[in-house]
Amino acid sequence: MQKIETERTTLLTNRAAVLLKLHDYKMAIEVCTQVLATERLHVKALARRADAYVATADLLAAKVCACVCVCTNVYVRVRVCTCTYV
Numbered sequence: 624m625q626k627i628e629t630e631r632t633t634l635l636t637n638r639a640a641v642l643l644k645l646h647d648y649k650m651a652i653e654v655c656t657q658v659l660a661t662e663r664l665h666v667k668a669l670a671r672r673a674d675a676y677v678a679t680a681d682l683l684a685a686k687v688c689a690c691v692c693v694c695t696n697v698y699v700r701v702r703v704c705t706c707t708y709v
Contacts, residue, residue: 632658632665639671643678651675 635658642651655672658665676684 628661632662632668636665636667636671639668639675643671643674646678648675648678652679 635654639651639654639658642648642654652672652675655668655675658668659672662668673686676682
């Protein structure tokens with residue numbers, strides 16, 4: 624059962640990456656939220672959700688996502704915290 628859940632998480636985070644490239648930010652946020660419902664500290668899901676929030680100009684939500692994974696991924700923190708409103 625653990626292997627199935629790991630595969631599901633991988634598939635969903637890859638789907639979120641594709642959605643980001645397609646500029647479907649709302650769906651990317653939803654997919655990342657599905658991952659985080661089962662694995663609260665999944666760094667890729669947090670980073671991709673932060674990217675989607677930045678793209679939708681919801682910088683407060685983006686910073687919240689980035690701050691959750693700040694201790695494991697400095698790149699995410701720097702990328703999100705240097706964003707400004709357009």
